Amino acid sequence: MSVNEESIQSTSHRRTWRDVDLRAVAPFAALALLLIVGAIVNPNFIGLNNLANVATRCAFIAIIAVGATFVISAGDLDLSVGSMVAFVASLMILFMNSGAIADPTLMLTAAVVFAVAAGAACGLANGLITTVGRIEPFIATLGTMGIYRGLTTWLSQGGAITLREPEIQELYRPAYFGSILGVPVPIAIILAVTAVAAFILYRTRYGRHVVAVGSNSDVARYSGIAVNRVRTIAFVIQGLCVAIAVLLYVPRLGSTSATTGILWELQAITAVVVGGTALKGGAGRVWGTICGAFILELVGNIMLLSNFISEYLIGAMQGAIIIIAMLVQRSLVRKS
Amino acid sequence: MNPETLETGSVVLEARRISKSFSGVQVLFSVNFELRAGEIHALMGENGAGKSTLVKILSGFEQPSSGEILLDGKPVTLPPNGAAEALGIVIIHQEFNLAEHLTVAESLFLGREVTRFGVLDRKYMRAETRRVLDLLGCRVDANALISSLSIAEKQMVEIAKAISRDARVVFMDEPTAVLSREETNFLFRQVRKLRDQGTSFVFVSHKLDEVIELTDRVTVLRDGQWVKTAPTAILDGESIAQLMVGREMSSLYPAKTEPDVDEEIVLRVDSLSTDYVKDASFEVRKGEILGFSGMIGSGRTELMEAVAGLRSRLSGEVTIRGEAVPSGDVHAANRRGLAYMTKDRKAKGLLLNSVMTANLTLQSLDQHTRLGYLDPTSEAAALGKARRRFDIRVRDGDVVARRMSGGNQQKLLLAKVMETEPEIIIIDEPTRGIDVGTKQQIYHFISALARDGRSIIVVSSEMPEVIGLCTRVAVMREGRIVGVLEGDEISEQEIMRYAAGLKRMAAA
Numbered sequence: 129m130s131v132n133e134e135s136i137q138s139t140s141h142r143r144t145w146r147d148v149d150l151r152a153v154a155p156f157a158a159l160a161l162l163l164i165v166g167a168i169v170n171p172n173f174i175g176l177n178n179l180a181n182v183a184t185r186c187a188f189i190a191i192i193a194v195g196a197t198f199v200i201s202a203g204d205l206d207l208s209v210g211s212m213v214a215f216v217a218s219l220m221i222l223f224m225n226s227g228a229i230a231d232p233t234l235m236l237t238a239a240v241v242f243a244v245a246a247g248a249a250c251g252l253a254n255g256l257i258t259t260v261g262r263i264e265p266f267i268a269t270l271g272t273m274g275i276y277r278g279l280t281t282w283l284s285q286g287g288a289i290t291l292r293e294p295e296i297q298e299l300y301r302p303a304y305f306g307s308i309l310g311v312p313v314p315i316a317i318i319l320a321v322t323a324v325a326a327f328i329l330y331r332t333r334y335g336r337h338v339v340a341v342g343s344n345s346d347v348a349r350y351s352g353i354a355v356n357r358v359r360t361i362a363f364v365i366q367g368l369c370v371a372i373a374v375l376l377y378v379p380r381l382g383s384t385s386a387t388t389g390i391l392w393e394l395q396a397i398t399a400v401v402v403g404g405t406a407l408k409g410g411a412g413r414v415w416g417t418i419c420g421a422f423i424l425e426l427v428g429n430i431m432l433l434s435n436f437i438s439e440y441l442i443g444a445m446q447g448a449i450i451i452i453a454m455l456v457q458r459s460l461v462r463k464s
Numbered sequence: 465m466n467p468e469t470l471e472t473g474s475v476v477l478e479a480r481r482i483s484k485s486f487s488g489v490q491v492l493f494s495v496n497f498e499l500r501a502g503e504i505h506a507l508m509g510e511n512g513a514g515k516s517t518l519v520k521i522l523s524g525f526e527q528p529s530s531g532e533i534l535l536d537g538k539p540v541t542l543p544p545n546g547a548a549e550a551l552g553i554v555i556i557h558q559e560f561n562l563a564e565h566l567t568v569a570e571s572l573f574l575g576r577e578v579t580r581f582g583v584l585d586r587k588y589m590r591a592e593t594r595r596v597l598d599l600l601g602c603r604v605d606a607n608a609l610i611s612s613l614s615i616a617e618k619q620m621v622e623i624a625k626a627i628s629r630d631a632r633v634v635f636m637d638e639p640t641a642v643l644s645r646e647e648t649n650f651l652f653r654q655v656r657k658l659r660d661q662g663t664s665f666v667f668v669s670h671k672l673d674e675v676i677e678l679t680d681r682v683t684v685l686r687d688g689q690w691v692k693t694a695p696t697a698i699l700d701g702e703s704i705a706q707l708m709v710g711r712e713m714s715s716l717y718p719a720k721t722e723p724d725v726d727e728e729i730v731l732r733v734d735s736l737s738t739d740y741v742k743d744a745s746f747e748v749r750k751g752e753i754l755g756f757s758g759m760i761g762s763g764r765t766e767l768m769e770a771v772a773g774l775r776s777r778l779s780g781e782v783t784i785r786g787e788a789v790p791s792g793d794v795h796a797a798n799r800r801g802l803a804y805m806t807k808d809r810k811a812k813g814l815l816l817n818s819v820m821t822a823n824l825t826l827q828s829l830d831q832h833t834r835l836g837y838l839d840p841t842s843e844a845a846a847l848g849k850a851r852r853r854f855d856i857r858v859r860d861g862d863v864v865a866r867r868m869s870g871g872n873q874q875k876l877l878l879a880k881v882m883e884t885e886p887e888i889i890i891i892d893e894p895t896r897g898i899d900v901g902t903k904q905q906i907y908h909f910i911s912a913l914a915r916d917g918r919s920i921i922v923v924s925s926e927m928p929e930v931i932g933l934c935t936r937v938a939v940m941r942e943g944r945i946v947g948v949l950e951g952d953e954i955s956e957q958e959i960m961r962y963a964a965g966l967k968r969m970a971a972a
């Protein structure tokens with residue numbers, strides 16, 4: 129699929145690689161550089177085990193960031209994703225704890241469907257508030273960020289919500305800790321989600337509409353595109369991605385609290401921007417986003433493995449990365 | 465201007481053997497050009513011939529790949545990004561860009577604000593803005609935000625900005641493309657006045673009559689090469705057109721075919737009103753070309769946007785083949801086979817950072833969807849066809865729309881709208897910025913569509929276009945349809961009489 133994306137980009141932008149493709153290539157170049165730096169810092173770093181671990185740990189952010197790529201490409205922004213993770217995960221655990229369905233397999237299936245529906249509904253709410261309510265996405269999702277977080281705190285009464293049924297726990301565990309054909313499940317899911325997302329963004333009518341709306345919503349409107357519908361669907365896709373991340377998150381810890389997913393929205397946006405998607409909309413790079421999420425996690429990992437930078441500086445480092453990414457992006461645009 | 469001064473006017477700015485390439489693609493080939501003091505020099509050529517590129521090079525916005533620029537006989541390297549203004553060289557860009565959030569007065573004085581005791585002298589700047597706008601006959605408020613202006617008004621502000629700068633050389637890249645005759649007259653009056661005071665002008669336009677009327681000399685480019693420079697007096701429209709396209713031109717307009725009187729009425733608009741448009745009614749028959757004429761700001765675009773569902777209407781009915789179209793619903797109108805082509809290609813027509821294919825198929829992606837996904841080969845085939853059909857000339861097929869010459873952008877926009885295969889087509893300014901050769905092609909294309917049973921509404925500020933193409937012409941004034949002309953009544957004088965409010969339809 130990654131070959132696929134490249135071939136699409138190269139057919140449509142072949143001659144303008146100077147101004148477009150550099151931006152697509154930059155995150156992958158940065159990734160290669162990081163791998164080299166990591167190998168120098170600590171020989172264990174480059175081992176397959178360590179890298180697979182890093183990839184597994186970035187799964188939540190990566191999957192959420194794939195959804196964010198749609199929202200940002202359409203020219204919007206969703207700040208509520210971190211709170212939404214906490215909210216949807218809490219709902220899902222409470223649902224499973226309710227004991228409404230006796231059979232554990234059936235219960236788990238129902239819970240999965242329930243979580244996906246809840247994620248979609250949260251996304252739909254964000255979408256409708258921004259489009260129908262005509263509120264800046266920044267403000268609208270700042271509002272829902274508070275709402276989802278507050279509802280989680282209320283549901284948990286300030287404490288933790290923990291999955292109680294041991295049978296379900298046992299059944300659900302492999303969803304995070306298992307592997308398919310030797311590939312850890314989270315990595316397989318990242319790849320599957322990204323492949324589907326890339327297909328939608330690059331090879332469907334809807335994907336074109338997203339980019340058109342993000343580039344110039346007037347042009348989109350005059351071209352007969354239902355601008356608000358396209359934007360709302362992007363928010364719903366974001367909600368679905370959050371739900372998928374939740375499906376991986378719950379079996380890992382089996383519990384949520386009011387602090388679950390805090391600052392994840394910033395990490396997701398950072399991953400998108402580092403991946404080469406323009407924050408002002410109009411150009412989405414799904415594989416770049418995944419690369420961005422991996423870079424973020426990798427930097428943390430290198431800092432852990434090295435002895436000369438304190439791991440307490442990871443947050444500061446990630447903040448610096450987004451600024452550097454923006455500077456690099458701009459200089460690449462200028463050059464053209 | 466008499467020939468004597470033409471001979472003696474000293475050369476202000478000269479280009480010697482200028483060549484220019486963009487990422488390896490050469491667009492200018494060793495072009496020579498000279499501009500004398502106090503002359504108006506037309507620069508002509510087909511779309512993509514390199515006029516804008518030459519103009520940008522001579523004003524410092526692009527650097528030549530090779531060749532020399534001489535200012536007052538001395539070789540210079542012009543400073544980039546408008547800094548050449550300090551040398552007295554200003555430019556009105558074809559694809560101009562005003563900061564949308566500034567007021568008219570602020571944009572006029574941008575970068576050279578006038579202060580009094582260290583404080584901005586707003587009062588003076590506003591008064592000065594008013595004075596310059598009045599010279600141009602432009603009624604825009606000096607305090608109005610740029611974002612609230614129509615394109616024609618923005619163009620007037622851009623012109624005001626340039627001519628208020630006491631320049632020695634003014635480049636005007638298609639300044640009149642969006643202006644009506646009346647506004648153009650005001651502009652020309654000022655240009656002549658400044659010329660007589662010694663300012664030199666370079667005038668790029670595809671309107672041959674304006675070139676004949678205004679300019680002293682003409683230089684023609686073809687495919688990036690210099691073809692000829694001659695006094696305008698010894699040329700006429702036909703000979704310029706021939707020099708541009710390099711072949712003999714047959715008549716510009718195809719023969720008119722009037723639809724049958726009892727041909728089906730496909731579009732009916734009944735007393736439609738919007739904020740500005742009042743009580744507009746008209747109908748279009750199958751196979752008819754209906755023209756809409758009137759001054760800029762007479763409400764033609766607003767009416768058409770309301771008909772197309774891009775704007776909601778306050779009252780009135782729109783029916784397509786007997787079916788009512790709900791207000792403000794583009795899809796409903798599109799589904800019934802009506803398409804609207806905007807006149808604002810930059811802001812509403814094209815995705816400037818996307819390639820041609822993405823633009824062409826944006827409105828008609830359904831045709832290229834197989835089992836839910838887009839088929840790139842089918843899109844590529846559509847582009848190939850559109851490029852041939854509309855003669856879209858780019859040297860590099862993967863160029864983004866922003867980098868295409870203005871006229872070729874226009875052709876791409878027309879192609880994009882036609883991709884939806886509409887039955888009723890509303891074309892707002894079909895040939896804005898298009899060269900004569902292509903104009904002829906587009907006129908024949910429109911006429912062929914009509915013979916094919918489609919119905920076309922042509923909204924145009926170019927009177928000859930409406931007269932040459934349409935079998936019926938509606939004239940608007942201040943939001944109302946004040947007259948509908950047919951057959952022999954369609955003439956410039958008659959249209960003007962209605963447009964200026966000297967005459968009114970009896971029934972209205």
Ligand SMILES: Nc1ncnc2c1ncn2[C@@H]1O[C@H](COP(=O)(O)OP(=O)(O)OP(=O)(O)O)[C@@H](O)[C@H]1O
Pocket residue numbers: 486487491509510511512513514515516517518558857858859863867868869870871872897899
């Ligand atoms: N920045 C750029 N990068 C690449 N190609 C360019 C660029 N600017 C112009 N071109 C190409 O140079 C050629 C000449 O363009 P130019 O804009 O000078 O034409 P023009 O004579 O002004 O045409 P028009 O009448 O349509 O305005 C075109 O083929 C155009 O695509």
Ligand SMILES: [Mg+2]
Pocket residue numbers: 515516517558637869870871
């Ligand atoms: Mg041009």
